[in-house]
Amino acid sequence: MTAHTPAVRFGTNRAGRPTDTRSGRSVRTRIDSLAGRTRNESGHAVRAQVSQILLRPGDETAPPAGRTFSFGPFRLLPTQRLLLEDEKPLRLGSRALDILIALVERPGELVSKRELIARVWPDTVVIEANLTVHVAALRRVLGDGHGGNRYLVNIPGRGYRFVAPVEVLEEPTPSALHTTAAERVHNLPAPVTRLIGRADIVSTLAARLSGQRFLTIVGPGGIGKTSVALAAAEELIANYEHGVWLIDLAPFGAPTLVPTALASALGLEIRSENLLSSLMATLRDKHMLIVLDNCEHVIEAAAALAAEILREAPGVQILATSREPLRAKGEVVHRLSSLECPPASARLGAAEAVKFPAVQLFVERVAAMMNDFELSDADAQVVAEICSKLDGNPLAIEFAAARVDALGVPGLAARLTDRFRLLTNGHRSTVSRHQTMSATLDWSYELLPEPERVVLRRVAVFAGDFAPETASVVAGDGIAASDVVDCVANLVAKSLVNADVFGSTVRYRLPETTRAYALEKLMETGEFEQVARRHTEYCGDVFERAEDRWGTRSPADWLADYGPLVDNVCRQPSGS
Ligand SMILES: Nc1ncnc2c1ncn2[C@@H]1O[C@H](COP(=O)(O)OP(=O)(O)OP(=O)(O)O)[C@@H](O)[C@H]1O
Numbered sequence: 001m002t003a004h005t006p007a008v009r010f011g012t013n014r015a016g017r018p019t020d021t022r023s024g025r026s027v028r029t030r031i032d033s034l035a036g037r038t039r040n041e042s043g044h045a046v047r048a049q050v051s052q053i054l055l056r057p058g059d060e061t062a063p064p065a066g067r068t069f070s071f072g073p074f075r076l077l078p079t080q081r082l083l084l085e086d087e088k089p090l091r092l093g094s095r096a097l098d099i100l101i102a103l104v105e106r107p108g109e110l111v112s113k114r115e116l117i118a119r120v121w122p123d124t125v126v127i128e129a130n131l132t133v134h135v136a137a138l139r140r141v142l143g144d145g146h147g148g149n150r151y152l153v154n155i156p157g158r159g160y161r162f163v164a165p166v167e168v169l170e171e172p173t174p175s176a177l178h179t180t181a182a183e184r185v186h187n188l189p190a191p192v193t194r195l196i197g198r199a200d201i202v203s204t205l206a207a208r209l210s211g212q213r214f215l216t217i218v219g220p221g222g223i224g225k226t227s228v229a230l231a232a233a234e235e236l237i238a239n240y241e242h243g244v245w246l247i248d249l250a251p252f253g254a255p256t257l258v259p260t261a262l263a264s265a266l267g268l269e270i271r272s273e274n275l276l277s278s279l280m281a282t283l284r285d286k287h288m289l290i291v292l293d294n295c296e297h298v299i300e301a302a303a304a305l306a307a308e309i310l311r312e313a314p315g316v317q318i319l320a321t322s323r324e325p326l327r328a329k330g331e332v333v334h335r336l337s338s339l340e341c342p343p344a345s346a347r348l349g350a351a352e353a354v355k356f357p358a359v360q361l362f363v364e365r366v367a368a369m370m371n372d373f374e375l376s377d378a379d380a381q382v383v384a385e386i387c388s389k390l391d392g393n394p395l396a397i398e399f400a401a402a403r404v405d406a407l408g409v410p411g412l413a414a415r416l417t418d419r420f421r422l423l424t425n426g427h428r429s430t431v432s433r434h435q436t437m438s439a440t441l442d443w444s445y446e447l448l449p450e451p452e453r454v455v456l457r458r459v460a461v462f463a464g465d466f467a468p469e470t471a472s473v474v475a476g477d478g479i480a481a482s483d484v485v486d487c488v489a490n491l492v493a494k495s496l497v498n499a500d501v502f503g504s505t506v507r508y509r510l511p512e513t514t515r516a517y518a519l520e521k522l523m524e525t526g527e528f529e530q531v532a533r534r535h536t537e538y539c540g541d542v543f544e545r546a547e548d549r550w551g552t553r554s555p556a557d558w559l560a561d562y563g564p565l566v567d568n569v570c571r572q573p574s575g576s
């Protein structure tokens with residue numbers, strides 16, 4: 001993905017408002033059009049782009065003021081995406097905030113569900129249940145209905161009306177907010193759902209942060225890195241005098257925007273040619289936790305920023321999430337494992353199965369959609385199998401659970417072979433890379449250098465685990481054996497391949513969903529037949545040796561050596 005900085009120069013118009021000198025349009029219009037175009041998921045990126053434009057050397061133009069809405073004890077600053085209660089920021093998810101903004105802009109008016117959905121999810125088809133969920137979250141935060149407070153009224157079947165009196169004020173310019181970053185405690189979003197099966201890891205990570213300055217949570221797409229990081233950060237809010245700050249780097253395509261993203265999240269207005277050194281000067285005496293979320297696609301810039309912070313700001317700690325380590329000095333990596341699934345051999349009833357977090361997540365997500373859903377003993381085993389076929393990946397499990405109302409549990413299990421058509425969710429209220437499982441994998445795949453893409457596709461022919469030397473033979477057409485091994489090691493770092501180390505030997509394995517994805521890519525490139533043939537020839541050679549050895553080794557040893565290969569051959573895809 002790319003984000004570019006528009007080439008804009010600013011002057012002032014006759015009314016004294018900042019204006020883009022080329023188009024003659026006001027900055028406000030420019031920001032609104034940028035923000036409107038990309039609000040769905042890149043609002044932060046747009047704001048950072050805008051602040052970068054405004055931070056150009058010699059440009060003394062300040063961003064225009066917006067409107068502030070005041071109601072009850074609350075103050076809503078839409079351009080800062082802040083809701084304050086008695087001047088303290090509240091945690092509100094981004095969708096709920098969008099809904100609130102849409103409603104308070106038209107106090108007393110009926111805003112239809114359709115209008116709200118179109119505004120909050122401009123590029124996505126969503127079912128009304130999403131709106132209901134986020135309105136409920138909003139009500140909770142506002143304390144609507146408690147102590148005689150009334151803010152939102154639902155007009156059944158039609159929409160919502162904001163019924164409290166609203167006062168509209170000019171929003172202070174960012175310079176007036178210059179110091180508010182320190183006063184605000186954090187900008188973590190309110191969790192919409194509860195975190196399952198991660199309590200131990202959350203408290204371990206929170207505890208580790210008391211001794212480590214820089215911790216990165218690493219794992220494949222959808223495994224729950226952001227969710228765990230947010231939960232750990234939340235536990236630590238009280239520990240930091242200057243707060244806990246989340247910087248979501250996912251919307252920032254250009255590495256140069258990374259420091260700007262930090263400045264923007266902290267609400268800092270830095271007018272200097274050297275943004276980074278000004279940022280460091282500001283952070284030098286601060287005691288805060290910075291959560292650098294989703295670093296993988298701007299990894300070098302994120303690593304450079306982290307290194308600079310560690311060097312220049314001794315009281316600042318960093319919790320990062322990334323599909324691969326940042327490999328910066330001082331970094332401690334925590335690899336996040338899958339949600340635990342019942343073992344394949346276990347024959348469990350419903351009560352035992354739901355003790356496993358993967359099954360629990362599945363059941364909770366289905367129950368959220370189908371009120372009367374209860375896991376039956378008959379389905380428990382099938383659900384356990386679905387969860388392990390999805391590698392215990394929470395995002396994949398959520399996608400699968402969303403299909404139960406249409407397919408039923410056995411129907412879902414039967415359709416898993418077609419997982420990429422199945423693991424989509426037209427009504428997910430989230431970023432585009434989380435709208436389908438294949439989009440989640442595209443995000444990683446598209447960041448790979450070409451040789452790693454080639455190797456990933458080719459090693460997808462291995463149905464079970466494989467050794468480095470086997471990978472070199474099967475995937476080595478046109479690539480040196482040592483380069484294949486390096487590529488596989490890099491794919492491990494990037495969370496696309498799993499590695500198990502037994503003493504001095506290492507075995508690799510692709511998670512099922514990654515393998516299915518890579519196989520599709522291999523078929524698309526037309527290379528499948530050729531790679532499968534190399535694999536078959538290789539297996540033929542090994543089996544010849546295996547046959548000779550049958551009489552010379554115990555059956556158990558023989559199976560330990562050759563069993564994985566048998567497994568691999570038996571599960572070889574047909575390619576059609
Ligand atoms: N332990 C959990 N309990 C409940 N839901 C979870 C859990 N872990 C993850 N999820 C859900 O799974 C989805 C993906 O989680 P998350 O965004 O944290 O993954 P990620 O590893 O950060 O993905 P990416 O690499 O794409 O950034 C989210 O909808 C999240 O709410």
Ligand SMILES: [Mg+2]
Pocket residue numbers: 225226227293294321
């Ligand atoms: Mg994430």
